[in-house]
Structures are given as structure tokens and as C-alpha cells.
Amino acid sequence: ETKNFLKRRVLNKSLITQKWAEEAFYMWLNSARAIGDMLQEGGDLSEQEMREIKIPTLILWGSDDQVFPIKNAEKLSNDLSNSTVKIINNSGHLPQIEQTKVLVDGLISFLDSND
Numbered sequence: 001e002t003k004n005f006l007k008r009r010v011l012n013k014s015l016i017t018q019k020w021a022e023e024a025f026y027m028w029l030n031s032a033r034a035i036g037d038m039l040q041e042g043g044d045l046s047e048q049e050m051r052e053i054k055i056p057t058l059i060l061w062g063s064d065d066q067v068f069p070i071k072n073a074e075k076l077s078n079d080l081s082n083s084t085v086k087i088i089n090n091s092g093h094l095p096q097i098e099q100t101k102v103l104v105d106g107l108i109s110f111l112d113s114n115d
Contacts, residue, residue, distance in 0.1 A: 009093040011064045050079040056114040057083040060103055062091035084110060 002021040005028075007013055057080045061073040070087065077083045086106045088095035095103050 008066050010098055011062070011090060011092040012098050015097060047079055050076075051081060053080055054082055056110070058107065058110040059083055059085045060095060060106065061085065061087050062093055062095040062098070063087050063089045064091060065093045067093040086110070 002025045003016055003018075006016045006021060006024060010016065059073050059076055059080070061068075061070060063070070073085050073087070077085045088099045088102055088106070091098040091102075
């Protein structure tokens with residue numbers, strides 16, 4: 001059930017509505033198809049290719065992400081030589097929904113500092 005799937009992705013369970021569950025189901029279905037196509041075409045990057053990325057990169061991560069723990073953000077940051085990690089407190093896997101203002105403020109700050 002999509003609602004249970006969402007419950008594992010957000011810290012604030014009150015955000016989960018039937019409407020969001022229905023929208024999420026169709027979004028994830030389309031995303032799964034797109035990811036499958038990408039992987040079939042060899043769209044995955046190796047660790048070496050990741051290390052060759054030199055542009056400033058912001059990694060935004062929910063502090064309570066139950067899908068990908070914070071250690072994954074640290075590993076990603078190690079692979080991207082010019083990266084900044086911003087942990088979004090009180091957020092699960094979807095900080096753009098749970099902590100929108102904090103995430104946008106962090107993004108704007110990052111963009112301003114990398115003009």
C-alpha cells in the first residue's frame with residue numbers, strides 16, 4: 001500500500017493524505033520506468049566518474065531518512081570532490097516536503113555562495 005510506503009519516507013506522518021498517496025503511486029511508477037530505462041542504457045556512474053565531477057554540488061539529506069541513512073550522504077560527498085552536505089533536521093527521505101523552507105533556504109545560500 002502506498003500510504004505505508006510513504007510512512008517509511010517521512011518523519012511527520014500527518015503529511016500523508018489519500019490524495020498524496022495516489023499522486024505518489026503514479027509518480028513512482030513513472031520514475032521506476034525512467035530509472036529502468038536509464039540503467040538499461042548504462043546511465044549509472046562509476047565511483048571514478050563521480051570523482052571526476054568538479055562543479056560545486058549540494059547534497060541535501062534528511063536527518064531521519066529511513067531509506068538512505070546519513071552515511072550514504074557522507075559516501076556521496078567523498079566521491080564528489082567539490083560537494084557540500086546539508087543535513088535537514090526533522091526530516092525523513094522527503095525533506096522537500098517536510099522541511100521545504102529549510103531546504104530552499106539552504107539551496108539559495110549554496111547558489112549565492114557559488115555564483
